[in-house]
Amino acid sequence: MKLQINELEVSFGSRRVAHVPQLTIETGQIIGIVGESGSGKSMTAASILGFADKLGARVRGSVRLDDLELVGATSQVLRTVCGSRMAMIFQSPATAFNPVLRVGETFFRAMSLHGEKSRSARADRARAAMAQVMLPDSALRRYPHQLSGGQLQRMAIALALALRVELLVADEPTSALDVTVQAELLDLIKALRDREGLAVLLISHDMGVIAETCDTVVVMQAGEVVETGPANQVIGAPDAPYTRELIASVPELIPVRAAAEHTDNGQG
Amino acid sequence: MSTLAVRPLAVSDEPNWRTRMRANPLLVAGGIIVILIVLIAIFAPLLAPHPADAGSATHPTDILRAPSAAHWLGTDQVGRDVLSRVIYGSRISPLIALVVVASACAVGGTLGLIAGYFGGIIDDVIMRLTDVFLAVPALLLALAFAALLPPSIGSTMLAISISWWPWYARLMRGTVASVRRRRYVENCEALGVRWWRILFGHVLPNSLTPMLVQASLDFGGVILTASALSFLGLGAQDPTPDWGLMISEGQAYFQTQWWLVTFPGLAVLLTALAFNLVGDGLRDLLDPNRMPSL
């Protein structure tokens, strides 16, 4: 699986809100996009999954999933890809699930939509997915308002796993969670990458979250990519002033920087 | 690893009132019509070709004439010029609406303020009271009161106000209750600021908006209710040129003299429409995060 972004431009009317010149995500990679609100990261995610135009934006450029061009693709084509090869999890887990349905119902309908007609197979896949995110099966029978934020985010990931997606786009998945739950969720994402080869595009405003999880980091500011590269380089030896600001706002990272600089200096 | 030049942030695109106006053509249209109606009401004596017809003048030789050059909207069953009466009618409906809405806001708002701020048993009592009043549909309650009072514009205003205040009490109480819980109010209380200072200086100013928005939305409804009451004979009496009354009087002749009913009705429709548009537009303007109501 290879997702390739080339010269992606997202605009509202004449105002450009996101510009990504180049980005590649392959199986087993966790790529992070970091930046504050308004930096264009969410619109980038929306363009990858093909619903940017629903929000009123115009998308230009290229987003290729293996051989399939997603920019300008018809909704039929997009519908075959979304929910079977890629899926998204959202910032607010409580509102992501339909409040009047039990969570498992959403699982089954989604699987049914993507061709799994056998009830028992759907149930099996759902249970297997729940096991992978370490939640009990009984959670499937609950309504969203009966579950905690952390549990709901895990369920959202489980849904993606049940659908056997290859790429997971996670838009601020930890912002609504508290710190300990946040750490558990990020560990889960890394474990899934290790075990299943799941590719993840992780979007966050929190440099600490990105630093902990991602292999490659893309820093966006005001819609433009300001810096990009392997995580320990971007964080250890940041080039752009904006990147420095983001790192500075996460106190835990400063020793990382110091360590990286020390290593760099040691190597000359 | 490369760093690209950073493009400066775009100039703030926070919409100013001009762009908002342009985005809301209906609000503007409604506003223009409202202003026109107010102007017509103010300048009625100058605009009406036969001002006396709006009063007790009668012309027995000119009855029931169809619209013509002499009488643009025809004449009624005692020969009065319909156009003049419709023009003068613009003084009545908006006035009733203004008085009703203002008094309902005053009474309802005050009760809501008290209920929301003090909470507890006062709140319960006042809310039960509003529940009871709200259990009866507004027009019906207004009808019941109006039927028992001597018919006049004043009774209409009183009757409608009585049926309208509970809604504002509810609204105000809800807003006040949530404003009261805000941090700066709690801080004031902790600092020992007197309750009436907090109430009138902090809580009230921040709680007015929803009620005022609802009030602007209600203008149209009150106009319709008032015209319904006068149609039933409970409001203005002859010879007052009230639109509802004119429709009622013209009903008997409607089959052949269609102009007696059509034009006053059209006037009610346009007035209510204008106020409704303004109310809706104001609601969108003041709370742009909401889904637009239109």
Next chain:
Amino acid sequence: MLRYIVRRTVSAVVVVLGVVALTFLIARVVPGNPAASWIGPRATPAEIAVVSRQLGLNRPVPVQIWNYFRGIAGGNWGISIHTHRSVLSDIVSRLPASLELVISALIIAVVVGVALGLIAARWQGKTADHVIKALTVIAASMPVFWLALLMQWIFFQKLHWLPVAGEYSLSLTYTHPLHSITGIPVIDALLTGNWPVFGSAITHLILPAFVVSTYAMGVIARMVRASVLDVTSETHAQMLRTLGFSERSIINRFALRLAWSPVAQVVALVFAYSLVNTFLVEAVYNWPGLGSYATDSISSLDTPAIVGLTLFIAVLYVLLNLAVDIFQAVLDPRIRLT
């Protein structure tokens, strides 16, 4: 859920009691001379004195209130000045006609209103949406009695398409007498297979029902549009899109289920308004329901009738709201928590 139902029911009962108290105020306190207004303008002073004693107007207020409540509970709502019959029996006998009108109007309003709202939401921003928006605003600004007159003029006067007065053609009472089961001609004719009356009843019903439905239709269409748009822009609709569901299925299968709840609420709201509109329309179309009863009572200053009617409608309204609240709790499990 049971707890919620019990709580709401208790609340409803309290409100009903409050409304009875309110009618007491209207009947005994508001009029200048309560006894005189209770038995009508043509009563002699002696009669007024008798009634005054009967009503217990000289007793202390709490006693009066108690007697009043007892009277209401026992079915004694006073004697109509106009018909000289018990107000309660008058109301009950004229209720079916008004119900026929209001319910038909609401059915039309829901069917057409929901359809229009869905169309407007689906084609948001396009011509259809703008047209529907315009129509709903006009519907909300329309004086219903004027529309009634206008429609009558167009469809009866000018086009001779539809009849103008009454529930069905009176001549049919001789040729095909209607056996009354529910008191509602359309249903009774259907149940007894009386097709001529059925047809006549339907044609008599269309125009007034349509006129009454206009306001409700507009409100419902707006509500459905706003609700569907709200739901489809919410995060879980976004999520459904990212899972590969089509717009149509998102609206039909997910949004609609959520949108029904506010629609139910709106129906309760517009029921009261529509009932009142029914009253206004009945006067124009000679419809033998509560509305014409109300207008007759008003012109004959029939206080017991007016007060009785107010109480009746209020109780009806409270019951309806209760039903809607329970219905909503069934539809939307989140509500059961409140």
